[in-house]
Amino acid sequence: MNHFKHSLKNSPGFTLIELLIVTALVGIVMTAVLGLVITTQRHSYTxxxxxxxxxxxxxxxxxxxxxxxxxxxxxxxxxFILEAPQRLRCEDKNRDGDCLDADESDFLRFLTLTATGTMARIGVDGGITTTADKQKIALAEEKSARLLLSGGESAPVYVRIFRPSSRTQPLDRVFEVRPPEPTEPPEIVAVEGFTESTVLRPGDLLARVDDPDFDGDGDPNTDMPQLPNQVDxxxxxxxxxxxxxxxxxxxxxxxxxxxxxxxxxxxxxxxxxxxxxxxxxxxxxxxxxxxxxxxxxxxxxxxxxxxxxxxxxxxxxxxxxxxxxxxxxxxxxxxxxxx
Known part of the structure; x- marks a missing residue:
């Protein structure tokens, strides 16, 4: 028994002070590592x-x-095609959460044929004299037809017909464009809304426009989109x-x-x-x-x-x-x- 006590007394081990020192050192190291990780994450986020x-x-x-x-x-x-501010400004002067009221903003405004920027040129084979409400028209490129009709699966696609040479419209109307039949060439589109006979020439443009339909009647010609279009x-x-x-x-x-x-x-x-x-x-x-x-x-x-x-x-x-x-x-x- 005495021999066991003597062995236990002289066995190697850590004192309480040593444990506290080690714990403090580990805490310092872990704090430094954690700070480095957080700093790295913040630099990465920045x-x-x-x-x-x-x-x-x-x-x-x-x-x-x-x-x-x-x-x-x-x-x-x-x-005048342009309103030319020195900068854009947004000041919520009346503190209603926006800057849409008068004298709360300066904005860049310009006029163009179509705010959508989407146009298709009538091809050589598309020059015709319209004879019916719906007319098949051949465009210059198949890609133009695809772009003109893109996104029109759920909403009508409307266009104005524009003659670049004279900067006029053969008819001051908005027309609806539909895709070709499966058996027709892909550059063919169906244009609806002709109310009278008119001559369409190769090079005339179909310029896509958006109808706001503020009157809710579904007819773009009772409240036509303005021409030229405006972009702010x-x-x-x-x-x-x-x-x-x-x-x-x-x-x-x-x-x-x-x-x-x-x-x-x-x-x-x-x-x-x-x-x-x-x-x-x-x-x-x-x-x-x-x-x-x-x-x-x-x-x-x-x-x-x-x-x-x-x-x-x-x-x-x-x-x-x-x-x-x-x-x-x-x-x-x-x-x-x-x-």
Missing amino acids: SEEVVDVQQNLRVALDFMSRDLRLAGFGVADDA YRLVKADTDDSKLFDLVRVPTGVDPDDETTFQRVAGKIVEVQFQYLLEDGSETASVAGSDLERVRAIRITLVGATDATRTGNAGFNPGQGDNVKTRALSTVVELRNR
């Missing part, structure tokens, strides 16, 4: 946000550039607590300008949209109005985006940094080809 911001800017510039290249197409020479680019409040971030939206003819839910969201995380106008004499200005609008030949668009301040912008989001909002800017020059 990087993803920055990539998202950059992609938003690219998408927005691409959208606006394609739209503006059609500004003035199908518009009379003496018409404006900023609206983003769905975030960051008051400096906005969504860039597109509001075309056929969309209720007082209903944000119908706007086409182009890009988010937008801080600012600025414009510079290049005039026919080569000069550049940020302010242009009145008769000077006719001298505008190109627009320099600068977009500024940022990460969300309620996330990456929190003080201490990344240790040692008080403000982690990352901003990016992108710019391009768009030539107004139809002026």
